[in-house]
Amino acid sequence: MIGALDAPMEALRTLLAGKAARTPREPAGPRKAREGTKQEQVLAMLRRPEGATVAQIAEATGWAHHTVRGFFAGLKKRQGIEVQVLERVRQVGPNKEGARGSYTVYHLPA
Template sequence: MSELTDTQIRILELAAARNDALAMPLPKGLHGAAAKKAVTRIMELGFLEEVDANITRGETLWRETGDGHGLTLIATEAGLAAVELSPAEIRTRLDRRNPEPLETGPSVPRAGTKQAGLIEMLSAPGGATIAEISEATGWQAHSVRGAISGTLRKKLGLTVEATAEPERGRVYRIAGS
């Protein structure tokens, strides 16, 4: 899999996570020329293929064919194997007519990352201040606030509460922790 970029690997991983192995929709923020370049390379390697989109199932179009129909992208057996699925998992994913949509929840950060450390700090009973998080991660204060607002709240769907404590200042905690 070394010949694939991180973006191309992400496209295949998302397809592998779906019951029907569809590669559409592409990862958030990937569109235009960058999307075309990434997908074209994966198709050249035989990891993705174009198939008729089933509009009645709400499949996202990769491109229109001009006759009122369109094509979507599906991971091939080789593509699913490239992200290290077992043969049984591959057969399950390639059964495109499975009518049950895949339930996907928010993504979970990898262990040992700064994001995981941030979540751990905010999950602790005492919570954490911006200054404490900045010291632990090496981020500037505005980056910490951006991570809390953008990543934790918006992308991961976590509820982060802020309370003012006289001795520490504003303390942030993940609700329910």
């Protein structure tokens, strides 16, 4: 029974020996964002002269606010793109703490 596998195993060894060893792929460099994705939409909003707030981006994409901030962190970590603060508007409440309505406008450098 074991002898019946000798011929197929030898054929397989011959076939595999003829193939060249696989070479690792070279990195192609930074990826470009695909068009029409939510990520591309966020990048377009951040490139506007007036920038965008987390609330505006969350509304446009359907993401939660913490997801938008995580996307900003990922841009810096993976692609080296740092999102800049264009303006901070701070609403001050009666106890001198930030109140609802405070926001930050973010922008991508040109």
